[in-house]
Structure formats: structure tokens, C-alpha cells
Amino acid sequence: MAQLEPYKGGYYLWKYVPSMAAAIIFLIFFMAATFAHSYRIWKTKAWFCVPFGVGGFFEIIGYAARAAAHKRTGKLMPFALQNQGTLLAPVFFAASIYMVFGRIVASVGGWGHSIVRVPWLTKTFVIGDVFSLAVQGGGAGLMVTGSHATLAEAIVILGLMIQIVMFGLFVATIGIFHKRMRRAPTTQAFNPNVRWEQYLHMLYGVSGLIFFRSIFRVIEFALGQDGYPLTNEWTLYIFDSVPMFIVMLVFYWRFPADIKDNKAFDRAGEDLAVITP
Template identity: 55%
Template sequence: MAALEPYKGNYYLWKYLPSLEGAAISAALFGIATIAHTLRLSKNRSWFAVPFPIGGIMEVIGFATRGVARKKTGQLMPYVIQNTLILLAPVFFAASIYMTLGRLIRMTNGERHSIISLKWLTKIFVTGDVLSLLVQGGGAGMMVMDDFAKMAEKIVIGGLFIQIIIFGLFIITVIMFHIRMHGDPVSKHALAGGFGWEPTIWMLYVVSVLVMGRSIFRVAEFVMGNDGYLLSHEWPLYLFDALPMFAVMAVFWHWWPLTPNGA
């Protein structure tokens, strides 16, 4: 029977026994979503969406490792793998979301309606995304070291704030583009790849809110600390991280960004 075990002395990596059922269901759902994304981007040659299955694979491995960790709560490696991969996977989802806006602006010839030049738009957001990835990854790697645990939490929070700021700017950019396109009689009826551009805008709103909400949850989680309610209970991770990120994959797949041939 699985039991909570200390890592060193009286130091516990886990505050609870991770749920095998929750981990298995999450890994399976993310696995299905990852396969669906891979097939669709291959069919449509939507290479800007490649980060999505990468993030999906990270979610699958992360939650599968949580399941394995149920009987290995005293071992360091399973904890590090699941914590790092689940924390960082949304950064890859964000990369595709950012690139989608640049693609949409280009396909509708709507650069004049963007508050950021198309030349810099994708570069700014993806660079911010990479910076967030590096900062969060560095912090996650330090979290298991007793002497650096508090510093690691602050580093991860910093990386999450970078993500929130970048996403906030992204949402403002999408909103302004949307408003300006509607204000232009010609652009309002523009077609991208043979289809109206607006469904993609609404898709970007939905996935952006989901990723932003998840990032805010993660900040609250780390601000409350290792002994706080959010980190010492498992259900918030599934409700405020796993579920929103699966929803992001599902929404992006269902309202797949427009392709040149409208596929």
C-alpha cells in the first residue's frame, strides 16, 4: 500500500499522496489531445502549431510521472519531472497562440490595425515566452534544494509574472486589432484562407483567458508557500491547471486557426 515517505530526514517533497486515478485520466486526455493536434497540424501543414503537441507531450509525461510517484513519494526524480513538466507545458501552448495572431494579421493584410508592427509582434511575444520558460525552468530546478527553496519559489513567481504581463499585452493587442478591424468597412469583411477572420479572434480570447487564469492560480500557489492550502492539496492542481490546459488544447483544435487553403 502506498504511503507518504520523507525525502531526507523529516523533509517531505509531497504534502499528500498523489492520486493515481487523477494522474492516469489526465495523462490519457492529454495524450488524446496531443495525437489530435499532431494529426491536424500535419494534415494542414500548420507548423506554427508545433509547440502545442510538444506541450501536450510534456503534460502526458508529467501526469504519468505523478501516477508513478504515488508509490515513490520519497524519491526526488519523479517529483522533479512531474513538477517541472506540468509547470512549463503551458509556455509552449502560449508560443503557438502568439504566432496565431501574427499569422492572422498577415493573412488579412491587417497590419495597419495592429498596435505592434507585424515585424516585431511575434518576436516580442515569443521572446517573452522563452524568457518566462527559462526563468520558471530555473526556479523549478532549484525547488527541491532545501537551501534554495524560498529563492526558487520567488524565481518561479517571477517567471509566471513575466508570462502574465506578456499575455496581458497580447490580449490588449488582440482586442485593439479586433476593434480596428470592425471599424474599417473593407477589413471588416476580410477573408483569411477563404474564411472569416473573426472565429479565430474569439478562439484567441478564450484560450488567452484560460492560460492567464492558470498563471494567476500558479502565482497564488507559490505566494502562499509550500505549506499553503493550494500546494498542500491536490484538487486545485486539477481544477485550475490540468482542466484549463486541456480546455486550451480542445478549443484550439476545434477552432483551428485558418490555413491558406481554408482547411
């Protein structure tokens, strides 16, 4: 029977023996979802969704490592891989989500309705996303050493807070754009082949789920190694695993394939000079 084992010097990487059954179930879920997304990305050539697929692979690595850690709670590698995988996957999801919004704006010619200047619309949020990834990744890497656990948790919390702030600004940007488009729609907005409002609703949903998950993670690390979330495995599955799997399902359901080759998006800088002084 699997039991909790120390890593070094009596330090325990885990506060419980991770469930192999739960890890395998979500491993299968994320493998199926990632394969479905990868196939659709390849088939439709929606390459801006590649980061989303990468996020799915991170989830796979994370839950495969959790399954392996069931009988290896004293080993560093399974702990490190599961921590990195489940912590960083949503950052990659976010990168594609930001790029989708930029293409939605381009597809309806809504440059004048965006509160962020067009050339920086996607760049602003993706740069914030990369910064969040770097901070969280650094904290997650440091977390595997017991002597720096407190510092690592603080760094991870900082990275998560950056992600929360960026998502808050992003959702506000979507909301203002949506309101302005409803009040003064462009000619392109009436094109039935461009399902811009459906995509916006999808972005609201997936962004809300990632925002909710990030808040949980902040609470999890803020409470520390002996806090309830890090000592009770079910919290991770309910407040992280399930929401992220739903994110993959919703994104697949409203996969933005018909805005993949928007030439207006590539001419954003030129259009801006004409539309805004």
C-alpha cells in the same frame, strides 16, 4: 498502501500522496488531445503549431510522472518531472498562440491596425514567452532541493508574472486590433475563406484560460509550501489541469490550418515599409 515518504534529511517533496487515479485520467486526456493535435499538425503542415503539440507532450510527461509518484513520494525524479511538465506546458501553448495572431493579421492585411510594429508582432511575444520559460524552468529545477525551496518559489513566481504581463499585453493587442478591424475592415477581411474573427475569439478563450491558470500558480507558490494549494491536490486539477485540457480542446476545435502558408506574413517587413511611414 502508498504513504508519504521523506526525500533527504526529513524534507518532504510532497505535502500529500498524489492520486494515481486522477493522474491516469488526465494522462489519458492529454495523450488523446496531443495525438489529435500532432496528427492535425502533420496532416495540414501547420508547423507553427508544433510548439502547441510540444506543450501537450509536456503535459503527458507531467501526469505520467504524477502517476508514478503515487508510490514514490520520496523519489526526486517523479517529483521533478511532474513539476516541470505541468508548470512549463502552457508556455509552449502560448508560443503557438502568439504565432497564430501574427498570421491572422497577415491573412486580412491588417498591418495598419496592429499597435505592435509588424516585424516585431510575433517576435515580441515569443521572446517574452521564451524568457518566461527560462525563468520558470530554472525555478522548477531549483525547487527539487529543499534547501533552496523558498528561492525557487520566488523564481517561479517571477517567471509566471512575466507570463501574466505578456498575456495581458497580448490580449490588449488582440482587442485593439479587433476593434479597429471592425471599425475599418480591410478588403481581405471580407474573404469568407479566412475565418479571422473566429480565430480571434478562439485566442480570447485560450489566452483567458492560460491567464487564469497562471494567476492560480502565482497564488499557489506565493502561499508557500504549507499554503492551501500546495497541500491540497484538488486545486491543481481544478485550476490547472482542467483549464489546460480545455485549451487543447478549443484550439483543436478552431485549428488555424487555413492561415499556415500566408505569403503576406513572410513579406511583413516589405509591406510595413509601404503601409506605415
